[in-house]
Amino acid sequence: MTAFKDLSIKWKLMLLMMLTSCAALLLACLAFMTYELVTMRQTMAQELETLAGIIADNSTASLSFKDTKAAEETLATLGAKPQIMAAAIYGPDDAILARYLRPGAFPGTIPATPEADGYRFAARRLALFGPVLMDDDRIGTVYLQSDLSLMVARIQRYIAIVLAVMAASTILALLLASRLQGVISEPILDLVGATRLVATEKNYAVRARRRSRDEVGLLIDGFNDMLSQIQERDRALEAAREALEQRVEERTRELLQQLAFIQLLRTVAALANETTTIEESLRACLVAVCGSIGWPVGHVYMRPPDAADRLIALPVWHLDVPHRFAAFRKITEGMVLKRGEGLPGRVMESGRPAWIRDVTQDPSFPQARLAQDIAVRTGFAFPVVVGGEVAAVLEFFTTTTMEPDEKLLQLMAQVGTQLGPAIQRRRAEESLRRSEEKYRSLVANxxxxxxxxxxxxxxxxxxxxxxxxxxxxxxxxxxxxxxxxxxxxxxxxxxxxxxxxxxxxxxxxxxxxxxxxxxxxxxxxxxxxxxxxxxxxxxxxxxxxxxxITERKHAELELQKAKEGAEQASRSKSEFLANVSHEIRTPMNGIIGMTDLLLDTRLRPEQREYLDIVKSSADGLLTLINDILDFSKIEAGRLEIEPIDFSLRDCLDNTMRILAVRAHGKGLELACHVLPDVPDAVVGDPGRLRQVLINLVGNAIKFTERGEVVVRVESEAPTSEEAQLTFAVSDTGIGIPEEKHRAIFEAFTQADGSTTRKYGGTGLGLTISSQLVEMMGGRIRVDSRIGRGSTFRFSVRLGLQRGRTLTPEPPPPQELRDLPVLVVDDNATNRRILEEMFEGWRMKPVAVDGGEAALMALKNAARGGRPFRLVILDANMPGMDGFTLAERIQGERELQGLDLIMLTSGGQRGEAARSRQVGISAYLTKPTRRSELLDLIMTVLSPPAPGRRRDRLITRHTLREERRRLRVLLVEDNRVNRAVAVRLLERRGHSVTIARTGREALDLTRTRPFDVALMDLQMPEMGGLEATAAIRHREQVTGKHLSIIAMTAHAMKGDRERCLAAGMDGYVAKPIQADDLFQTIDSVLSRSPLEASAERPSAGPPPARRGELFDRQALMARLEGDSGLLSEIVELFMKSAPGLMRDAEKALHGRDAKALERAAHTLKGMVANFGARTAFEAALRMEKMAQKDDATGARAAWASLEKEMARLTKALVKLAEEHAA
CATH class of the missing domain: 3.30.450.20 (PAS domain)
Incomplete structure (x- = not known):
């Protein structure tokens, strides 16, 4: 391939033409020979088939008679066919009947048995098997074998002819190629010759001759055009070379100037770094610049640090001939130029270099006259910039007039840029030196x-x-x-x-x-x-x-001693107050108790008046004692806020109910208005909040003779974790002078400053309330004027309960939707509260302020086809009271069938009977709970049960009676706890079934239906949590739901959350309080399982009075005064406690932590029923020690528990004997 590449175009063209022609001829011959070979094979096969047919026809007789000789004679005729090598005739049994072999043929070429009909080519021969038929029946087979000599000979002749034709064609192609290649090669050779000439002589005027208009001709034209362009380029290059030489000379001069300038910059930088002061740096710069540009005068102006628009001439100069420019220097030194004045002022103003062609002609140049005398003409100046501000200006002068040189100014600007950092560094060094001196002086002092x-x-x-x-x-x-x-x-x-x-x-x-x-x-x-x-x-x-700090430590030690002394004094004071309080409470309890007993007997009016005064005074003294104790705790910093989960609306309802008697006794309206968006499920200290409200509302009632006392509660954009609630207590009382707004929060301040002191003072209540509000994250303030009443406002921060809805109650019943109701009350606050309540229940309320307006509204509604279904009446209204209005309504024919509900503030004797007389359906005293009013309305609107008449007045008492009787499952292993719970539940008419273990509860719930289950947590065999989980798992199949309320004496953080997480619906803490228990049952049965839970979990038994082992009053209140139940649970305690103590002692000695924890838990729940705080705490400590497996701590708790149990046993025996007597 390489040799072909090196050939000339002439030979390449000749070879290509010859090879192409020969290849085409060779392919044609091969195709023809292939066709002939195929045709010849088919012809031979046809001839052999014909010959086989002839032999078969002639062999039918010999095969029929098995005449071998006749068959051999038939085959012998094949001798006339020299190409037939062998033949054979096979009988019906496939045996050879006769055979034929060409002389010299090998006998083994004939197959022993016939094969399939048809011909087949083998090596150098053609074989054929054919049938011998007689009457279309096969009687034998004919075999013929022929050699391929005829076909081979014919192929050899074809090859000889093809070779001869190929040789002739090659010679012809060579002759034609040698003549035709010149058409292509000769123009190319001409082009090559022209190229060699241009290359050797460098003569771009040479041109190649074009012979044709084909591609070669186009190539020659392109080559000639290229030569023309090269010729033009050479001319241009020559001109450019001459111009370049000239520019090189100019650049060389500029480069030398640039090198001189760079050297100047280096010199300036080096001198600036070598000098130690700013003045030395500037003077070195003047010398370097003047020496570089050859100007005789250089001078410096500096901007003082405290002046932003002035330049001061420094005594820093460079003068080639000092005496010649002495006068110029003298007049210049000390000169102060403003921004824009003179050459330096202009540079300062613009921040760029400036040039003056002739200073003697410049009107703004101050030394123009003197410059003319000393022949100073041209000048320029450039700035030295530090921190973006012009810090100095360097000016230079020469004695000749020169045109502005922009390049020089640019170079000098760079000199100023180079000089700026040096000056800044010098300033920093100076500042650092001064700072270091100041620091050293400061450190030393x-x-x-x-x-x-x-x-x-x-x-x-x-x-x-x-x-x-x-x-x-x-x-x-x-x-x-x-x-x-x-x-x-x-x-x-x-x-x-x-x-x-x-x-x-x-x-x-x-x-x-x-x-x-x-x-x-x-x-x-x-x-x-x-x-x-x-x-x-x-x-x-x-x-x-x-x-x-040695002196401070000594002072702290003295202060600590003083603090300990003060704390000891505070403790002594607190103990004294507690002892005095206890000593006072004992006779006070006797006074109050005996007074209450006397008031329940028949008395003359004068005697009742005296006893009322005694009871009022005793209650006031008892309140004062409690306030003194709280005030003492606040002063000592020991009063704490204990946050728990509670219902805000329940807390407010209970507080208003406590205060309602006092308000109604004075004929005052007492209302509580809680806005709908105020959350209900909150976390805080309900006791302290109630204490503040009772104090504020109590004061409002105390200082109000007529009108109303209203509590309003608003929420300020609650977050997901807490809410800021604002409480406002408003009254229509005497008011407080503005100058006493601050003083009333001080202890024992008299709001009523008159000599007679009709209303008395505020005592400690407001002082304590103010402190409590601040502890709850808010503050209290007052807005009051004489004769216009007072409003006390305070705000508190309360947490929001996790997993609880913020709405205070479930959606209202569907029956109340769009129900028209008329509210009749002369008090606007009461009307607004009822309107909001009814609107929340999707009712259609209309409110009016009196009887006449109510009658008109009722008649208009009836005539308009939209009559009211329900009327809410206030009993005490001016003009026409509620009872008179009810009589008027019943007397109107068109107003028959209305349900009337009377709300009264007084609850006076005889009002219920009068309500029945005038046809009122229901009667309720204020303040009313939302749930109570809802139950009352639903009871009034619902039809009576079949077979019963509703002819009696519906009251709070009848509502309680009509509540459903429940089937309660009590799961409790402690006998005392069981007895208390059973008695309380059966008193309310509920059916109680007892289970002593979780396993029993699981079996009972499988076979019997229950409305609610009260479940203890720790029991033998199966605890309350495990039993609840099993019940909930079973309910997934049954689809039912049993409400389960946890009862536990754990009183530990997280108990409530664990119970709810286990699937329980509510939670009450032991000892069981009747109100808490039934409120929780009502809540669980009326709410969804996710919402139901006890609102006020107890932290343990209530604290006993000082010196008492347990709280007797709390115990009797919990047992609802049932002496028989007291004797029963004391007896159960006497039977159960010794065995539990023995179990605990045995577990303690055997180091069985689980058994000890179980015994301590049971003992803790048992003593909690009696309010025995000390014994409860000892049992709780032992339970915690058992949980931690702390044997030492458990033994210490056991010693305390053993002592307290002995004391408690004696006290309980004594108590039971007293009540039995």
Whole structure:
């Protein structure tokens, strides 16, 4: 292939033509020979088939008679066919009947048995099997074998002919190619010749001759065009070369100038770095610039640091001939130029270099006349910029007039740029020097000692004043590392070393106080703190300072002693107050109790009046005692807020109900207005909130003769975790003078300043309330005027219960939707409260302020086809009271069938009977609970049960009676707890079934239906949580739901959440309070399982009075005064407690933590029923110790519990005997 590439175009064309022609001819011959070969094979096969047919026809007789001889004779005729090598005739049994072999043929070429009919080519021969038929029946087979000699001979003749034709064609192609290649090669050779000529002679005027218009002709045209362009380019290059030489000369001159300028910049930079002051740097710059450009005069103006628009001429000059320019220097020095004045002022104003062609002709040049006398003509100046401001201006002058040189000005601007950082650095160095001097002076005079330490703890710098504090000089500390850590107090050294390690290992700054021994042996206190770490030269350092606080420590010690003395005095005071309180309470309880008993007997009016005064005075004194104790706790800082989950509306309802008697006794309206968006499920201290409200509302009632007292509650955009609630207590009382607004929050302040003091003072209540509100995250304030009433406002922050809805109650019944109701009340606040309540229940309320308006509204509604279904009446209204209005309504024919509900503030004797007489359906005293009013309305609107008439007045009492009787499952293993719960439930008419273990409860719920289950948590066999989980798992199949309420004496944080998470619906804490229990049952049965839970979980039994083992009053209140039940549970306690104590003692000695925990838990629940706080706490401590497997702590708790149980047993026996007597 390489040899072909190297051939000339002539030979390449000839070879290509010859090869192409021969290849085409060869392919044609091969195709023809292939066709002939196929045709010949088919012809031979046809001839052999014909011959076989002839032999078969002639062999039928010999085969029929098996005449071998006749068959051989038939085959012998094949001798006339020289190409037949062998033949054979096979009989019906496939045996050879006769055969034929060409002389010289090998006998083995005939197959022993016939094969399939048809011909087949083998190596150098053609074989054929054919049938011998007679009457279309096969009687034998004919076999013929022929050689291929005829076909081979014919192929050889064809090959000879093809070779001859190929040779002739090649010779012809060679002759034609040698003649035709010249058409292509000759123009190319001409082009090559022209190319060689151009290459050797460099003569681009040569042109190649074009012979044709084909591609070669186009190539020659392109070549000639290229030569023309090269010729033109050479001419242009020649001209460019000449211009370049000229520019090189110019660039060389410019480069030399640039090098001179660079040298100037280097000189300026070097001189600026070598000099030590700003003035020296500027003077060196003047010398360098004047020497470089050859100008004789250079001068500096500087902007003072305290002036932003003035330049002062400095005594910094360069003068080639000093005496010649002495007068110019004299008049210039000390000159002050404003911004824009003179050449320097213009530069300062623009911040760019400036040029004056002839200063003598420039009117703004101050020294123009003098410059003319000394032949100063052209001048320029450039700025030195530091921090974006012009700090100095350098001006230069020459004695000749020169046109402005922009390049020179640009170069000088760069000189100013180079000089700026140097001046800035000099200023920084000067400032640093002054700062260092100031720092050293400050360090030498401040009491704090500053230090620097490396990572090993060695002091590498310490301020000189360390000698005053420590007694050692800095040099002594540097030379001996042990003078620092080695003299730290042994009790403090590890803490100090740990602080230093944390500083260098974690960059954790520290503040630490420790003792160290001075040189004179005295121990002093140091307050040491670090400022942070930094790296320098692959080493880490830390800066810090310490202060001698020995005097402060002595003062703190004295202060601690004084504080302990004050605390002891406070404790003594508190104990004294508690003792006095207890001593006062004992006779006061007797006074109040006996007074209550006397008031229940028949008395003359005069006697009842005296006893009312006695009871009022005793109640006031008891309230004062409680306030004094709270005030004492506040002063001592021991009053705490205990946040728990509670219902805000229930808390407010209970508080209003307590105060309602006092308000109604004075004929006052008492209302509580809680806006709908106020959350209900909150977290806080309901007791302290109730205390504040009772105080504020109580004061409002006390200072109000007529009108109303209203509590309003609003919410200020609650978040997901807490709400800010604002409470406002408004009254229509006497009001408070503005000058006493602050004083009323002080102890024992008289709001009524008159001599007679009709209303009395505020006592400690407002002072305590103010402190409580602040502890709950708010503040209290008052808005009041004389004769216009008062409004006390306070705000508190309350948490929101997790997993509880913010709405106070479930959606209202569908029956109330769009129900028209008329509200009749002369008090606007009451109307608004009822309107909002009814609108929340999707009712259609209309409110009017009196009887006449009510009658008109009722008649208009009836005539308009939209009559009212329900009327809510206020009993006490001016003009026409509620009872009169009810009579008028019943007397109107068109108003028959209305349900009337009477709300009264007084609850006076005889009102219920009068309500029945005038046809009122229901009667309720204010304040009313939302749930109570809803139950009342639903009872009024619902039809009576079949077979029963509703002819009696519906009241709060009848509502309670009509509640459904429940089937209650009580799951409790403690006999005392069971007895209390069973008696309380059966008193309310409920059916109780008892299970003693979780396993029994599981079996009972499988076979019997229950409305609610009260489930203890810790029981043998199966606990309450496990039983609840099993019940809930079973309910997934049945689709039912049993309401389960947890009962536990755990009183531990997280108990309520664990119960709800286990699938329980509510939670009550032991000891069981009747109100809490039934309120929880009502809540669980009326709400969805997710919403139901006890609102006020108890933290344990109520505290007993001082000196008492248990709270007798709380116990009797819990048992609802049932002496029989008291005797029963005391008897159960006497039977159960000894066995439980033995179980606990056995578990304690056997180190069985689980058994000890179970026994302690049971004992804790048992004593909690009696309100025995001390015994409860001892059992709780033992339970916690058992949970922690703390044997030592458990033994200590056991000793305390054993002692308290003995005391409790004696007290309970005595109590039971007293009640039995």
């Amino acid at each position: 401040i009491p704090d000692v500053t230090w620097t330490s490396d990572s090993s703890g060695a002091i590498v710098f310490i301020s000189p004043n360390v000698e005053k504090v420590y007694g050692f000089t800095p040099e002594e500390i540097y030379s001996d590392a042990a003078l620092w850590f080695g003299r730290i107090h042994p009790d403090d050294v590890e803490a100090v070393k740990g602080a230093y390690r944390g500083l260098f290992e974690s960059n954790r700054k520290f503040q630490i106080e420790y003792r160290i021994q001075r040189k004179d042996g005295a121990w002093i206190w140091l307050y040491d703190r670090t400022l942070g770490t930094y790296g320098k030269a692959e080493e880490t350092y830390a800066d810090g300072m310490f202060t001698d």
